[in-house]
Amino acid sequence: MQLHHYVLAISIGWMVTLIILPFLIAKTRRFAYNRGFEAGKAFHDQTLALQLQEAKQARDDLRTELQRTRQACEQQLAARQANITALKTSISELEARIMSYTGLAVTKADYDLLTATAETLGLTERTLSALKAGQQASKARNQIEHLTRLAKRMHAHLRETPSSAGAAA
Structure with a gap:
């Protein structure tokens, strides 16, 4: 083949390359975008999973704290009820004394x-x-x-x- 055939073949190859190259670049870019998007989604899912795990741990901690607080409140309520009962007993005893003196x-x-x-x-x-x-x-x-x-x-x-x-x- 002659030189002008080579030049023509190279030119046609170059033209085809220039025509196909934008499609290849677009496809590569779309592929890179999808891979980045998937990686971002995976990272976001991992972050959300960690946040969810931390929230569950915080919820469990709050539940145990609520249980402790509830038990402490029940103990205080029982102590106050006992105190109220003792005071009512004392009041009724004092009222009985007063009633015995008012006679x-x-x-x-x-x-x-x-x-x-x-x-x-x-x-x-x-x-x-x-x-x-x-x-x-x-x-x-x-x-x-x-x-x-x-x-x-x-x-x-x-x-x-x-x-x-x-x-x-």
């Missing part, structure tokens, strides 16, 4: 004893007057008056109070 502290027997003491003191006052012991007689008279007033108040209180607190007069 009348004296009975009809106490009233009778007080009036008998006032009568005995009256006899003493008359005896001291007869013996001419004026100072002791006046002291006895004052005590009789005080005892009589106290007996009257006691008698009025016994009448006002229901009979369950003591034997009313």
Whole structure:
């Protein structure tokens, strides 16, 4: 073959190469893009899997912390309930004490004893007057008056109070 045939063959080869080359470059570029895209997806999937694993671990840690907190709260609640129960018991005991004190502290027997003491003191006052012991007689008279007033108040209180607190007069 002659030189011009060689040049023509090289030119045709060169032309075919120039025509096919853009397709080859595009195909190579598309192939590289797809490989990069797949690698990026794989990397992204790995990252998401790690994040998911960390989130699950954090969730498990939070659940155990919640369990511990729940147990601590239940213990505190039980302690508070026990404290409340003890306080209610103490309150009911104190209320019972108060109710026992709000009832009348004296009975009809106490009233009778007080009036008998006032009568005995009256006899003493008359005896001291007869013996001419004026100072002791006046002291006895004052005590009789005080005892009589106290007996009257006691008698009025016994009448006002229901009979369950003591034997009313």
